[in-house]
Amino acid sequence: MRSLLLRDLAQVATPAAAPPARGAELAHVEVVEDAYILCRGESIAAVGRMRDLGALDGEIEELDCSGLCAVPGLVDCHTHPAWGGDRVAEFSLRARGASYEELHAAGGGILSTVAATRALGDDGLHARVARHAGWMLAHGTTTWEGKSGYGLDRDTELRSLRAIRAAGGHATWLGAHAVPPEHPDADAYVEYLIADVLAAAAELATAADVFVERGAFDADQARRYLEACRDAGLALRLHGDQFTERGAIPLAIELGARSVDHLEATTADGIRALAASDVVGVLLPASALFLDRPMPPARALADGGAALALATDFNPGSAFTTSLPLVASLACTQLHLGPEEALTAMTLNAAHVLGLHDRGRIVAGLRADVTLLDAPDWRYLAYHLGGDVVRAVIRDGSLAYRR
Ligand code: NIG
Ligand code: FE
Numbered sequence: 001m002r003s004l005l006l007r008d009l010a011q012v013a014t015p016a017a018a019p020p021a022r023g024a025e026l027a028h029v030e031v032v033e034d035a036y037i038l039c040r041g042e043s044i045a046a047v048g049r050m051r052d053l054g055a056l057d058g059e060i061e062e063l064d065c066s067g068l069c070a071v072p073g074l075v076d077c078h079t080h081p082a083w084g085g086d087r088v089a090e091f092s093l094r095a096r097g098a099s100y101e102e103l104h105a106a107g108g109g110i111l112s113t114v115a116a117t118r119a120l121g122d123d124g125l126h127a128r129v130a131r132h133a134g135w136m137l138a139h140g141t142t143t144w145e146g147k148s149g150y151g152l153d154r155d156t157e158l159r160s161l162r163a164i165r166a167a168g169g170h171a172t173w174l175g176a177h178a179v180p181p182e183h184p185d186a187d188a189y190v191e192y193l194i195a196d197v198l199a200a201a202a203e204l205a206t207a208a209d210v211f212v213e214r215g216a217f218d219a220d221q222a223r224r225y226l227e228a229c230r231d232a233g234l235a236l237r238l239h240g241d242q243f244t245e246r247g248a249i250p251l252a253i254e255l256g257a258r259s260v261d262h263l264e265a266t267t268a269d270g271i272r273a274l275a276a277s278d279v280v281g282v283l284l285p286a287s288a289l290f291l292d293r294p295m296p297p298a299r300a301l302a303d304g305g306a307a308l309a310l311a312t313d314f315n316p317g318s319a320f321t322t323s324l325p326l327v328a329s330l331a332c333t334q335l336h337l338g339p340e341e342a343l344t345a346m347t348l349n350a351a352h353v354l355g356l357h358d359r360g361r362i363v364a365g366l367r368a369d370v371t372l373l374d375a376p377d378w379r380y381l382a383y384h385l386g387g388d389v390v391r392a393v394i395r396d397g398s399l400a401y402r403r
Contacts, residue, residue: 003045003058004397006037006370008066012047013378014362015072015344019352020280023305026349029340031378037070039368039397046364063399068391069378071343072362073142073369074324075350078237078261078282078311081132081169082125082160083150085116087316100291100318101243105215110150110178113316117150117160125163132314133167135322137401140371140390145311145354147209149174153182154197161204170354172237173201176210176217176225190221194228202232206355207258209237212248219247226255235355237282241265243293253277259309259353263296264288271297275304280353283345284313285330286321298335308337309353310345325389328382339379368397 012035017025036053038046090103090112103109120128129146136144146169148160157175164171175193183189201208208229210222217225226236236257240248242264249270252260260274261282274281283296301308310327313319321327324346331342351360359367373381374391381389393401 001041002397003056003060004039004368004394005056005060005062006039006065006070006372006394007062008050008064009035009037009068009070010066010376011035011069011378012037012362013069013071013343015348015360017344017348019357019360020307020349021344022307023302026302026308026341026344027338029343035070037362037370039394042368042396044362044364044366044368047362065372067374067376069373069375069380070362070370071373071378071381072347072360073371073393073395074140074346075354075360076136076141076144076311076314076324076346077309077350077353078284078313079136079144079146079322080149080174080313080315081129081146081167082148082163083113083117083316084120084124084128085113085316087113090317101215109317111180113150114152114178114180118153118156122159125159126166129163129167129169132322133169137393138390138403139323139325140393141322141324142369142371142393142395142400143170143351143354143356143359145170145172147172147174149177149209152178152180154200157197158200158204161201165204171205172207172209173205173229173234174209174211175201176222178211178216186217186221190217190225193225198228198232202229202234205234207235207237209239211239212246212251213239213242214244214246219251222248223251223255226251226257230255237261241270245270249274249279252279258355261311262287264293266297271300271304275301275306278307280307280309280349282309282311282353283331283335284311284319285334286327287313287319289330289334290319290321295334298331298337302337302341307349308341308345309349310342311350325381325384326386329385332382333385339382342382368394370394
């Protein structure tokens with residue numbers, strides 16, 4: 001069996017809690033100094049101090065990691081990577097004061113990306129998603145979720161889910177992202193999704209997602225869509241409380257959803273309810289920053305005992321970034337989470353949101369997914385704002401990226 005020894009690491013840092021870490025457990029990170037990680041095949045075989053590394057049998061490839069720190073391969077549990085065109089013109093308008101919601105209401109925003117995505121051929125769509133996946137890897141992401149939601153018709157939604165899978169992503173069907181112009185209203189569109197798209201989407205995706213918001217879907221429409229998706233075997237996610245509270249948290253709890261994502265507009269009752277539930281709050285501070293919106297109440301959620309994850313929300317309109325290290329910096333500077341909490345939220349807990357329990361920590365027996373940081377202390381992951389902190393990435397026990 002192929003073996004890879006990562007030797008002379010300055011530090012190995014890994015979440016120590018069982019998933020999902022909640023409340024104070026988010027800060028439980030174990031650090032081993034002057035360490036090694038031994039990978040055998042696609043798994044981690046051992047982790048420890050260099051001085052305790054005994055003689056090893058067989059042929060072993062070694063990687064000198066002096067001056068580097070290891071964290072678990074980062075897990076981006078919320079991205080929108082399947083789209084055509086871009087939104088740079090809209091970005092320029094927003095920079096000078098136009099609002100995201102006004103642009104959306106005027107047929108720009110998400111719907112302009114839908115038109116560009118429908119116009120993209122299959123090869124073009126595959127190439128786009130693969131390019132975005134390459135960006136994620138270069139930022140230390142070894143596992144990512146990708147949503148459809150810029151097709152909004154049967155053919156383009158299914159092509160999007162296939163392209164996400166082909167690029168190595170975990171596919172989420174976001175059929176209920178916006179109402180496309182060919183349907184009279186949101187109710188009619190939800191009926192179409194359930195009757196004409198769901199069965200095929202459920203073959204390709206592992207989860208379903210809905211945008212609960214003014215101008216998108218209300219809680220009753222979301223319930224109809226999500227119940228049908230759950231009956232088809234899909235895990236449930238919700239975009240909720242991005243601009244306004246529209247009942248996404250109570251609905252997520254009622255349906256046993258995996259997560260509610262965004263939460264920039266969540267107030268005291270929502271914080272209390274989410275913190276007392278098993279639903280993970282997925283925070284997307286890059287999106288709040290990109291749209292110049294309030295940050296989600298992360299500290300109150302963590303202190304209240306919530307299970308939290310962090311993700312990029314990578315998409316062309318509200319969060320054009322694939323960098324989880326940038327998100328870690330925002331978590332510390334804007335959300336008032338510690339680097340330990342941020343690390344747990346973008347590894348262990350993010351994997352839990354995706355239903356993946358074979359990754360997210362650096363311990364023997366889990367998948368050998370490791371992100372190597374060019375830093376003397378692992379907390380540079382958050383500290384080095386916008387820095388080139390990722391030096392190399394090990395995925396499935398092999399070197400997948402190196403700078
Ligand atoms: O998560 N909020 C809805 N959907 C995306 C943005 C989509 C877009 O602007 O293209 C989000 O922010
Ligand atoms: Fe999103």
